[in-house]
Amino acid sequence: MTDVIQKPEAPLNFIRAIIEADLKAGKHGGKIVTRFPPEPNGYLHIGHAKSICLNFGVARDYNGQCNLRFDDTNPAKEEVEYVESIEEDARWLGADWGRNRFFASDYFEQLYGFAVRLIELGKAYVDDQSAEQIRENRGTLTAPGKDSPWRGRSAQENLDLFQRMRAGEFEEGSRVLRAKIDMASANVVMRDPTLYRIKKAHHHRTGDAWCIYPMYDFAHCLSDAIEKITHSICTLEFENNRELYDWVLDTLGFDPRPRQYEFARLNLTRTVLSKRKLIQLVSEGCVSGWDDPRMPTISGMRRRGYPPEAIRDFCERIGVARSENTVDVALLEHCVREELNRHSARRMAVLKPLQLVIENYPEDQVEEFELQNNPEDERAGTRKAPFSKVLWIERDDFRQDPPPKYFRLAPGREVRLRGAYYVTCTGFDTDAAGEVSVVRCSYDPATKGGWSQDGRKIKGTIHWVSAAHAVKAEVRLYDFLFGIENPGAEKDFKVHINPDSLEVLAGCKLEPELARAKPGERFQFERLGYFAADSRDCRPGALVFNRTATLRDTWAKIEKKG
């Protein structure tokens, strides 16, 4: 048979459609080159992940190349800490740029040369106006701007001035290099945009070699051209800049040249993704840092326990289009659960412990039960868990007065202790405050392993940990950082921070196997959710787990409905 199995492809979005059409038309010599161009002034977040998956995904699927290029043209805002975190996060996500890691600052000398060329062509001039004057003369959205009085300088004079700008002869803000285009353009971007400004700042890579720095619109298109990028993919807010992108490259005579395509950026419910707001959350201490597990940053999600595969799957499922969108964070959680369900080992952990005493179980007896690590994956094998007379169970799994449809433990009720025995509640003790302190039960020795020959149906199965063998841990329960759908649209988004977004549980009881958990390791705590050993704070003897996501909880839904 000729059934050639096609490799599963990412869905065909409009960008891929353009690329396929270009390839079919024989453009680019058949080689697609894209780039992911972050500015190193913040940490990568889920929105960047969308761009990374798009750019690197396209390169991978069409046998092309995707460069990592730092857009570092503004020394005032950029730091090495950010370039390091960006590389780490992008790599963790699965981006592979090989040796193609570049910096716009690598091109400063070439960029300067292109600026000189523009001046020689009579297409750029040094403007002595102040920033305020330039703003005033730019006009408005409906009124044209006015030409600068310096617009008519000779190429000779411009060349001299520009060279002296570079030499550091002028103060910051005293002069800029501008493109000479059209002060009456309906597109404000085209009203003689600034190409270079003077900034006597230390650059994280070039040090003090430069005191003039190119603007984004000048540096970006040229960096693309220098790297022979074929498809320069960016977000919608740069749409108006495309005309300038084309102008610079065409004026300088690049042919063939890269083309810019814009797609809609990602918005997610219950979170903010603007760099400004994320920086604010960090700097004002609303969260513990860029990698706080509640942050939508790559490092935050990693620490929370999100697998990179899940994030990639999410980026593929949300699609790539040009319409404004706000994706329901439930889809992200779905992707995380789906991945974790298939690949994380099951463990038993009691988060809010309540003592269960099996009155008819021998005092000093200890049994070991062999439990499956993952019912979804036979190859995951098994582990042993000790069982004894005194156990910890979840407080939620016992009710003095069980509501309808509650099929966990309650006086007189029989439940299954997962993988162990059936037990029947015989009573309970309360403390001085009237709180249940101990639940008593008897077990049926004929139900070893958690099933009975008589085929008796047990509706409830609960998890447990042997009290004598339990290891202690701190567990951090995370919830959405914001309590509302679209915090970014609020005047003050910070007042909508969910006060219950973090609950720290100190006295959790885990099955002993978990004592060996490595930082970052992911588990499913049965019946509760997915948890990851904290990469910063989890140590042998001082275990700390972060809740990645809860399991879907049908009972909570039923109970809520009443």
Place this chain on the structure above:
RNA sequence: UGGGGUGUGGCCAAGCGGUAAGGCGACGGGUUUUGGUCCCGUUAUCCGAGGGUUCGAAUCCUUCCACCCCAGCCA
């Protein structure tokens, strides 16, 4: 009031003149030693609105409406 864009179910999103894919969510049901997973079913007579062309339109034309982006020496 200028220019550039976008409008398909609660949220994403296919569709490109032949009579509305898919995913998430929600709601029912089945299986189940996780109230998890898995499985099955339901969820747009309609594509921002009106008019037109056509045997036939979400797809073409036209008018209108709504929303987003642009007036940094930020990216």
